[in-house]
Amino acid sequence: MLFVSLRDLQWRLRRFVIGVLATGLVFAIALLISGINASFQNEAKRAVRAFGADQWLVSKDSLGAFNTATPLDNGPGIAAEVARLPGVRAANPVLIFPFTVTKPSVRDLNVIGVVPNGVGAPVVTEGRGLKRQGDLVADKSAGLKIGETLRLHGIALHVVGRTSGISYNAGTPTVFVTFDDSQHLFFPGGKKGDLVREFTKGEASAIVVRGKVTRPPAELGVRTNAAILTDLRRPLKKATETISFLRFLLWIIAAGIIGSVLYLQAIERTRDFAVFKATGVSSRTLLVGITLQAILLAACAALAALAIAWALGPTMTLRIEVPPSAYLALPVVAIAVGLISSLFGLRRAVTVDPAVAFGGA
Amino acid sequence: MGSNLAIRDLVIEYSSGGYPVRPIDGLNLDADSGQLVLLLGASGCGKTTLLSVLAAILTPTSGSVRVGDTEVTKLRGASLTEYRRHTVGIVFQAFNLVPSLSALENVMVPMRAAGVGRRASKDRSAALLERVDLGHRLTHRPGGMSGGQQQRVAIARALAHDPPVILADEPTAHLDYIQVEGVLKLVRELADDGRLVVVATHDERLIPLADAVVNLTPRADTSPREPEVVRLEDHQVLFKQAERGDLVYMVEEGQIEIVRSRDDGTEERLAVIDAGNYFGELAPMFGLQRSATARALGAAVVTGYGLRDFREKFQVASPKVLADAAD
Numbered sequence: 046m047l048f049v050s051l052r053d054l055q056w057r058l059r060r061f062v063i064g065v066l067a068t069g070l071v072f073a074i075a076l077l078i079s080g081i082n083a084s085f086q087n088e089a090k091r092a093v094r095a096f097g098a099d100q101w102l103v104s105k106d107s108l109g110a111f112n113t114a115t116p117l118d119n120g121p122g123i124a125a126e127v128a129r130l131p132g133v134r135a136a137n138p139v140l141i142f143p144f145t146v147t148k149p150s151v152r153d154l155n156v157i158g159v160v161p162n163g164v165g166a167p168v169v170t171e172g173r174g175l176k177r178q179g180d181l182v183a184d185k186s187a188g189l190k191i192g193e194t195l196r197l198h199g200i201a202l203h204v205v206g207r208t209s210g211i212s213y214n215a216g217t218p219t220v221f222v223t224f225d226d227s228q229h230l231f232f233p234g235g236k237k238g239d240l241v242r243e244f245t246k247g248e249a250s251a252i253v254v255r256g257k258v259t260r261p262p263a264e265l266g267v268r269t270n271a272a273i274l275t276d277l278r279r280p281l282k283k284a285t286e287t288i289s290f291l292r293f294l295l296w297i298i299a300a301g302i303i304g305s306v307l308y309l310q311a312i313e314r315t316r317d318f319a320v321f322k323a324t325g326v327s328s329r330t331l332l333v334g335i336t337l338q339a340i341l342l343a344a345c346a347a348l349a350a351l352a353i354a355w356a357l358g359p360t361m362t363l364r365i366e367v368p369p370s371a372y373l374a375l376p377v378v379a380i381a382v383g384l385i386s387s388l389f390g391l392r393r394a395v396t397v398d399p400a401v402a403f404g405g406a
Numbered sequence: 407m408g409s410n411l412a413i414r415d416l417v418i419e420y421s422s423g424g425y426p427v428r429p430i431d432g433l434n435l436d437a438d439s440g441q442l443v444l445l446l447g448a449s450g451c452g453k454t455t456l457l458s459v460l461a462a463i464l465t466p467t468s469g470s471v472r473v474g475d476t477e478v479t480k481l482r483g484a485s486l487t488e489y490r491r492h493t494v495g496i497v498f499q500a501f502n503l504v505p506s507l508s509a510l511e512n513v514m515v516p517m518r519a520a521g522v523g524r525r526a527s528k529d530r531s532a533a534l535l536e537r538v539d540l541g542h543r544l545t546h547r548p549g550g551m552s553g554g555q556q557q558r559v560a561i562a563r564a565l566a567h568d569p570p571v572i573l574a575d576e577p578t579a580h581l582d583y584i585q586v587e588g589v590l591k592l593v594r595e596l597a598d599d600g601r602l603v604v605v606a607t608h609d610e611r612l613i614p615l616a617d618a619v620v621n622l623t624p625r626a627d628t629s630p631r632e633p634e635v636v637r638l639e640d641h642q643v644l645f646k647q648a649e650r651g652d653l654v655y656m657v658e659e660g661q662i663e664i665v666r667s668r669d670d671g672t673e674e675r676l677a678v679i680d681a682g683n684y685f686g687e688l689a690p691m692f693g694l695q696r697s698a699t700a701r702a703l704g705a706a707v708v709t710g711y712g713l714r715d716f717r718e719k720f721q722v723a724s725p726k727v728l729a730d731a732a733d
Contacts, residue, residue, distance in 0.1 A: 046518050048511065049504070056506030320502045323463055324563070325491030326519040399463045402498055403454050403575055 046326070050334035054341065057310060064306040064342055068299045069349025075295040076354040076375060080365035082288045085215060087366050089277045092155075092213040093270050096139065096165045098253035101268040102127060102261055109268060109276020110251035111141055111213070117265075120249025121160075121224070126262060127252050134256040137163035138249035140227040143217070146197065154187065155212070155219040158227020164253040167221045172206030178223050182206040186364070187218035195220075200229055213277055215284070216363050224249075296382055303342050304386035307335060311390035318394050319401035331394040336387045343383030347375050411437040411460075411571070411602055416469035418455050421669045428648040428695070429455050433469070435620060437604070439570065442597040442615060445606040447622030448693070453606035454499070456622070457573050460604060461496055462489050473571060491520045495564030497574035501556040503548040509535055509559045510544040516566040534562040538592060554585025561592055572596050574605045578612070590615060623693040634710035638662075638702035645686065647699045653710035654687040660706025666698040678703060684720065 054061050102123075104115040117123055120138025127136040140158035145151065159165040161175040167182050168174075172191040175182055181202035183189040193204045202222060211219045222230065224247065231248060251273075252265075261267050268276075278285075311318075318331055351372070358365045418430040429452025437443045445453045458464035459471055462478050471478040473493060481489050503512045510531050517527035535544055538558040548556050557577060564572055577593060578586045594615050597603040605612060613619060634653065638644060638660070645651050647667055655662070662679040676698055679685045689696050690713050711719060 046515070048518075049507065049515065052504075052506045052511065316502060317504050320498065320504070321515065321519070323461060323490065323496055323498075324516045324519070324566075325487050326515065327487055330519055400458050402496070402502055403458055403463070404500070 046330050046334060047337060049321075050337045050341075053310065053314070053334075054338060060306060060309075061342065064302060065345045065349055068302045068342065068346035069353055071295050071299040071302065072346055072350030072375065072379065073353035073357060075292050075299070076350055076367055076371055077357060077361065077365055078288055078292045078295070079371040080354075080358065080367035081361075081363055082285050082292070083368045083371070084364045084366040085281050085285055086278070088210070088212050088216065088364070089274055089281075091210050092219065093274045093277060095167055095208070095211050095219075096159075096253050097168075097255070098164055098270065099256060100254040100258055101270070101273050102136075102252040102254060102258065102265045103250070103268055105264055105266040107266065107268075109273045110139070111273070111277040112280060113276055116140075116248045116250060117252070118248060120247040120252065122247070123249070123262065123265070124160075124252045127254060127258065130258055130260070132257040132259055133254055135164050136252050136254045136256075137165055138224060138247060139165045139251055139253050140224060140231060140248060141250040142227075142231055143214070144197070144230060146195075153217050155214065155217050156227060156230055157219060157221050158224040158231070159221055160224050164255050167206075167208045167211065169206035170209045172204070174206055175221060175223055176205070178226050179203055180205045180223060181226075182208060182221040184208045184211045184219045186210075186212050186216065187220055189220075198230055200226060202226065212364070215281060296378060299343075299346070299379075300382045300386040302386075303339055303346070303383055304389040306342065307339055307387055307390035308393065310338070311335065311393035315393070315397050316401060316404075318397040319399050322397065322399035323402040328395050332391055335390045335394055336384065339383035339387030339390070340380055341383075343379040343386075344376065347379035350375065350379075410439065410472075410474060411435065411443075411604070412470070412472040414470040414472075416456075416459070416471065417467045418452060418459060418464070419467040420455075424669055425666060426648075426669055428467075430459075430466075430622075431648060431695070433620075437602055437618060439602050440597055440600050441617040442594060442603045442605065444612055444616040444619045445604065445622055446608065446610070446613070446619050448608055451622040451693075453608075453622055454575055457496075457575050457604065457606045460571070461494050461573055462486055491516060492567045493569055494571045494573055495566065495569040497557070497560050497564045497572065497577055499576040499579050501548065501553070501560045501580070503556055503559055503563075505548050508545045508547055509540060509551070509555075509562075512548070512559055513563045513566055516563060520567065530566070531562070534565050535559065537565075538562045539588075552585065553580045553582070554588055557581060557585070557589050558592065561589075561596070565596075570601055572601050572603045574603065576607055576609070577605060578607065578609050586611070629712065630714055631712040633712075633715060636708050636710060638706045638708065640702055640704050642702050644700040644702070644708065645696050647696055649696050650689070651686065651696050652690045653712065654684055654690060654716040655700070655708045655710050656684045657681045658707040658709055661703040662700050662706055662708065663703045664698045664700055673699075684716070687716065 101110055103110055104117055107113050107115050124136045124138045127133055137160040142156055144154045144156040146154060166174055169182055179202060181195060181204050183204050185207050189204045191204050191207060195202045258267050321331060413433055413435040416430055416433040419426055419428040445456055447453050459466050462481050466479060476489060513531035513534055514527045532544060535541055538561055540555060540558055543551060543555060574593060577589055581589060593603060657679050659681055663675060664677045664685060665673045665675050667673055686700060688694060
């Protein structure tokens with residue numbers, strides 16, 4: 046009896062195709078949203094991992110190094126002290142702060158000051174790492190090329206290397222400079238002997254450590270990479286939760302589209318269902334037919350979604366990282382959506398009175 | 407084929423617009439295999455309703471319908487489906503073919519639903535369509551066929567399981583006279599093959615084909631008859647809603663109340679007829695059942711007239727024939 050359902054889809058092919066494309070677009074958007082959400086999670090993980098630290102030392106009242114850091118005065122001095130602690134193989138200060146470039150156009154950057162070749166120094170995928178003041182390593186997402194010069198607050202910074210995939214705060218690109226240069230950028234206009242802030246003491250967001258600190262210096266707290274990651278992700282938590290909710294709403298919209306297509310068909314097929322019943326076709330057979338149509342529509346929509354997402358993904362300004370689990374989940378969700386949405390038509394088919402078949406034209 | 411039909415005291419009542427309607431009231435009927443039985447009558451007289459009961463699609467209010475050894479009114483669940491599949495084949499009024507399926511596939515549906523294999527059902531469907539002279543239209547969809555061809559596909563579908571009973575609802579309703587000829591021939595052949603064929607129709611052209619005719623709309627009795635004087639006490643009922651009647655009444659003395667029963671058991675007063683006025687003329691004129699109950703309001707005297715006397719006495723004109731196709 047499956048041929049009846051297939052023939053019906055053929056008969057209403059145009060509507061079926063529209064249903065597939067509309068549902069496919071919704072599925073595709075859901076897929077892309079999954080990719081954006083995953084991107085937010087992954088980029089934070091990559092950013093923390095880029096420091097290559099085992100532990101982080103921050104001021105005792107700070108939850109992390111990115112968002113809730115209370116600057117540590119004399120970072121290099123503290124780092125040297127920490128490096129001498131038992132169980133510590135290396136320790137260096139890092140200064141992490143957002144920076145807005147205004148020329149030639151306004152753009153946001155994450156600036157990280159690190160000690161060249163020290164803990165926290167980035168692994169480059171192109172060019173070389175930081176060696177001296179004036180060097181800058183930029184993530185590819187910043188759009189800077191090796192050899193390019195960036196002039197920030199009067200300091201000429203030369204791009205000597207590039208990293209890949211290091212961004213945070215919703216795709217904001219990251220640049221690495223030497224710890225000393227970061228002081229100039231962090232305190233623009235400051236100079237040696239400044240009464241307000243003696244910047245050469247070396248303000249640091251954290252001390253990044255290789256090894257294990259068992260007894261940190263007074264006023265400092267030890268944070269794991271996981272704690273740092275949580276701190277980094279926190280500002281985007283509501284955004285990611287909202288995105289997840291939107292994705293859920295999109296599944297419902299998809300179910301609504303499939304449901305309305307099938308319900309409309311069920312209304313149009315009322316006489317057919319009545320005739321089927323009057324000629325001995327069981328309700329169960331009708332249910333299987335409608336469910337098959339729903340699953341077929343949803344499965345075709347899932348395939349269309351893959352194509353649409355593949356085409357739309359590169360056009361997004363945000364990095365899209367659709368997790369493999371999302372691709373695997375798509376057909377499962379699609380079938381679930383199809384089954385749920387088929388309920389709209391199922392009720393119609395089950396409740397139709399075979400006596401309707403006796404009505405006139 | 408064991409398709410003897412026995413209907414006993416059949417009553418079918420349903421609700422329509424808030425009022426109980428009883429199109430079939432105490433019907434008895436016997437028919438045998440090989441007979442073509444016509445259920446003849448005007449629209450609304452209960453032909454299709456009766457077919458629905460025979461097809462086990464509608465449960466009657468009371469009475470018995472027996473086809474062979476099967477008491478149709480007692481069927482439930484799987485046995486009901488089995489009966490619809492194997493005992494009766496239905497030819498619907500508006501063909502009711504599935505527009506997305508070809509002629510062949512439309513005939514295959516009942517067989518596939520009953521678990522007959524694809525190849526077997528395809529072969530039998532092709533043979534059935536061949537039998538109704540549509541062997542050359544197997545792959546055509548209903549939309550591409552004439553009304554007569556569609557009706558023949560519908561007949562082939564009804565024969566899918568070679569049922570002993572064929573029920574046909576207004577088989578000539580949507581056909582022109584050329585198409586009617588072929589369909590009538592086919593319907594007659596179905597009975598000649600030993601089936602019981604029950605046809606509901608208002609088309610009197612089918613009468614010569616039939617072995618038996620059940621007239622569900624009695625003709626108006628226009629034979630002369632003596633006026634009937636009836637004396638009624640207060641609240642005495644003259645006639646009841648849903649009864650058949652062939653008299654028109656004139657109120658001589660007192661008043662007559664006309665009331666209609668509702669579904670919920672309450673009554674609605676339609677009119678109070680005073681002396682010198684008549685009522686109850688529609689049922690005998692059109693062969694309808696009484697649509698309301700008439701009873702006395704206080705003591706009353708009425709005179710009942712046959713239709714002819716009524717027309718003469720009250721000068722109600724019969725329709726004039728303007729033209730006759732035979733002329």
